[in-house]
Each structure stands twice: as structure tokens, then as C-alpha cells.
Amino acid sequence: AQSVSQHNHHVILSEAASLELGCNYSYGGTVNLFWYVQYPGQHLQLLLKYFSGDPLVKGIKGFEAEFIKSKFSFNLRKPSVQWSDTAEYFCAVNQWSGNTPLVFGKGTRLSVIA
Amino acid sequence: DAGVIQSPRHEVTEMGQEVTLRCKPISGHNSLFWYRQTMMRGLELLIYFNNNVPIDDSGMPEDRFSAKMPNASFSTLKIQPSEPRDSAVYFCASTLTGRINQPQHFGDGTRLSIL
Numbered sequence: 001a002q003s004v005s006q007h008n009h010h011v012i013l014s015e016a017a018s019l020e021l022g023c024n025y026s027y028g029g030t031v032n033l034f035w036y037v038q039y040p041g042q043h044l045q046l047l048l049k050y051f052s053g054d055p056l057v058k059g060i061k062g063f064e065a066e067f068i069k070s071k072f073s074f075n076l077r078k079p080s081v082q083w084s085d086t087a088e089y090f091c092a093v094n095q096w097s098g099n100t101p102l103v104f105g106k107g108t109r110l111s112v113i114a
Numbered sequence: 115d116a117g118v119i120q121s122p123r124h125e126v127t128e129m130g131q132e133v134t135l136r137c138k139p140i141s142g143h144n145s146l147f148w149y150r151q152t153m154m155r156g157l158e159l160l161i162y163f164n165n166n167v168p169i170d171d172s173g174m175p176e177d178r179f180s181a182k183m184p185n186a187s188f189s190t191l192k193i194q195p196s197e198p199r200d201s202a203v204y205f206c207a208s209t210l211t212g213r214i215n216q217p218q219h220f221g222d223g224t225r226l227s228i229l
Binding site: 034036042051090102103105106107 | 147149156157209211219
């Protein structure tokens with residue numbers, strides 16, 4: 001069965017600091033990888049996705065993630081965070097065929113302070 | 115374009131009552147997923163449909179939960195009778211499946227509180 005591990009439960013950063021959130025997955029086959037963001041009281045929004053090709057993917061709001069197949073990792077990065085990035089971030093994976101359910105990590109809560 | 119539409123946004127009801135959550139997927143999408151989010155367990159799949167057919171309902175907690183998709187534009191998740199432990203945020207998501215992979219798009223969720 002697939003599983004997703006997010007290493008950090010809660011991260012607190014000052015504005016302009018750099019961000020890296022870890023994500024590792026467990027699955028023997030080819031997968032699609034996603035990062036979703038959930039602002040307080042809101043629904044999940046797609047930040048970025050990896051299906052194939054260039055392992056470095058760029059998403060919205062200055063976020064990027066790198067797929068390292070040998071490490072089963074898909075870490076999320078942003079060079080300089082803003083207060084508005086305060087949210088919960090979820091890493092998710094599904095099978096490459098696409099029409100299968102997402103398996104989510106437990107989420108990482110990011111708090112950005114001025 | 116309209117996104118995934120869920121109703122109601124909030125539901126507060128007493129234990130034992132029937133609860134019905136509704137979802138309208140994005141037009142043209144042919145896969146629909148119901149997820150539940152709780153503090154303890156995070157986001158978990160309850161059930162999903164491809165082309166209106168239930169494919170995997172192994173995530174449905176017990177017989178009190180049922181889901182239907184009578185047509186491509188509407189799905190319901192019903193809990194009868196409801197219990198306090200069913201309190202959670204329920205999300206519906208949809209996607210278009212085919213030759214090219216697509217991400218899932220989520221609705222705003224229904225925040226359910228069972229007293």
C-alpha cells in the first residue's frame with residue numbers, strides 16, 4: 001500500500017526565510033506527486049504537480065519541488081516566504097494511471113511571522 | 115469555470131439524525147472522490163467513482179455510510195444514523211481521466227458537527 005510521510009508537523013519561519021518541507025513516499029510503481037495547500041478554513045488548492053519529465057517542477061506563488069526518484073522524495077521549497085504563506089501543506093501521491101485516489105501525508109503547518 | 119461545488123458548507127445536527135452531503139463535480143470530469151479530514155487521521159479516502167460507478171469503497175467506515183452517483187453531475191454521501199465521531203470536514207474532488215493525467219480539484223468541503 002502507498003504511504004506518504006511528511007517530516008515536519010509544524011514549521012515556524014520569519015518572513016523572507018527560505019522554506020523546505022520534506023516528503024517521502026512509499027510505492028513500488030510509477031506515481032504522480034502533488035503538493036496541496038490549505039489556507040485556514042479553506043479547501044485544498046493545488047500548488048504543483050509532477051507527472052513525468054523534468055524532476056524540478058515549478059508551481060504557483062513561487063513554490064517549487066524536486067522529485068528524487070532514488071530517494072522516493074518530493075520536497076517542497078520556496079526561497080523567501082511571506083506572511084501570506086501561513087497555511088497547511090499536504091504532500092500527496094497516486095498511481096501513474098491518474099484516476100486513482102490520492103494518498104496524503106499528515107500535513108505540515110507553516111507559520112510565518114513578521 | 116465553476117469548480118467543485120459542495121453543499122452544505124456547514125452542518126450541525128444531533129446524534130442519530132440522517133445527514134446528506136452533496137457534491138457537483140466540475141463539468142466534464144468523470145472521476146469523483148469523497149475524502150474525510152480529521153485532526154487524528156488527516157485526509158482519508160472514503161469512496162471514489164469512475165464514470166458514475168463506485169470503484170473502491172473500502173474507506174467507508176461502516177454501514178452507516180453510503181454514497182451514490184446517479185449521474186455525472188451529482189453525488190451524495192449519506193450518514194444514517196450519525197454519531198459524534200463522524201464530525202469532520204468532508205471534501206469532494208473530481209478529475210478528468212484519460213490519456214493525459216490531470217490533478218484532482220477539491221470543493222470547499224462540508225464541516226460536519228454531530229452533537
